[in-house]
Amino acid sequence: MFEVSENKTLTYNEFQRTTEPRWFEHKVLHDKPELEFVGAGTDDISFKILLRAELGINPEKQMAKIREFARKGKKALFIRGNKPISANYWVIKRAVEVHKVIDNQGNILTMEVDLNLMEYPRETEDETKKKTTSSVKKASTAKASKQLGTITITVKSVHIRSGPGVNNKVLGYAMKNDKLKVTGKKNGWYALGGGKYISANSAYSSFKGA
Known part of the structure; x- marks a missing residue:
């Protein structure tokens, strides 16, 4: 999480x-x-991060988080200015750390990190339908969960939060044309289940009853 404060x-x-x-x-x-166009390739992004103790950062702890993210193959949106730079996810392809300043106790005071990220395409609509169909079949004998309806996102992106209000933590983003199951509504927010909420403002999505 980038921060300047x-x-x-x-x-x-x-x-x-x-x-x-x-x-x-x-x-x-x-x-x-002769050239034949095969299709789009995955984008790469690279940038440098300077981790400095004097700027309120613990370089070793921050780098440990980056290593864990890379080694476990985690994927996430890249957020800049409160908006994702792409509808697709990103994974860490390579992380190179340079220990610039170390004190006499062995603590790293300044570290420079070169990060190389690779685009991780989100599932296509057809793949999502296949998984959804498979999940429905597996759950056919189980009790169906309560569902008010479905919303379809109509703007580029909308925050998904941990509670019904803008002061709650951002858990992720819903992107344009995403379809989300609604299990309830509270104080102008749709409940998505699992402690996740999204604004019920009609400027962001369209609602269809179950």
Whole structure:
């Protein structure tokens, strides 16, 4: 989580994004090869993070979180200015740490981290339908959970929060055209189940009763 405040400064610089579509080369005797467009490729992004104790950051603890995220293959949206830079997720492809300043007790005071992230495409609508159908079949003998209806997100992204109010923690984002099951409504917020809530404002989504 990037943060710039009176107590902490954790941000990045030298941000670069690379887009490489996929092309197949058909070799032609005595002539230039013919190119065939195969499809979109996954984007890469890279940037540097400077972890400094004097800026309210514990470099070792912060780097431990980054290593865990990478080693467990976790994926997440990349948020900048309260909005994701892409509808797809991102995973850590490579993390290189340079220990710049170390005190006489062996504590790292300054660390520079080079991060390389790779785009992780979200499931297509067809894949989502297949999984949903499979889940319905498996749960056919189980008691159906209460459902008021379904909402379809109509804007680029909407916060999913831990409670019915803007002061609650952001747990994630719903993206445009996502369909979410609604189990209840409270104080102008839809309950999504599992302690997750999303605004019931019609400017963000359309509702269809069960």
